[in-house]
Amino acid sequence: MNSTVENSNIWEILKQVPDPEIPAINLVELGVVRAIEKLENKQLRITITPTYTGCPAKKLFEDLIIEELAKHGFNEVEIVSKLNPAWTTDWLSDETKEKLMKEGISPPTIGDKVIMCPICQSTNTKLLSQFGSTPCQSLYSCNDCKEPFNYFKCH
């Protein structure tokens, strides 16, 4: 690998890193990876924003990014966490939201006002538990199809 690798290639590498909690989605799609900077030689600085401020996966995100870049010959990687501006649903593309729905996870909605069932798209849903299958998700139940589902929390 030569040291003049373009930033776009690094974005491609980071697209190989799945979200540890939702493996169908990668960290770039999720909007966790905010910036890539090339420092001297092969040193990289990656800026990440966790999806949820208390997200215990944050350390895991960092480890996975470092591990993936090391596979491509980048051994000096600095990870910077940026909490401001906070992660928002706007950083998810429609395609990514669709993928989440297919995984049975309702993507976050602005202001958490209307939570849509990923199975039947009903908005007639109720909160069962603040914590779903992972701490970054809440467990909801649909009043129409009666199925429980996970809602992806944002901060």
Ligand SMILES: [Zn+2]
């Ligand atoms: Zn439903």
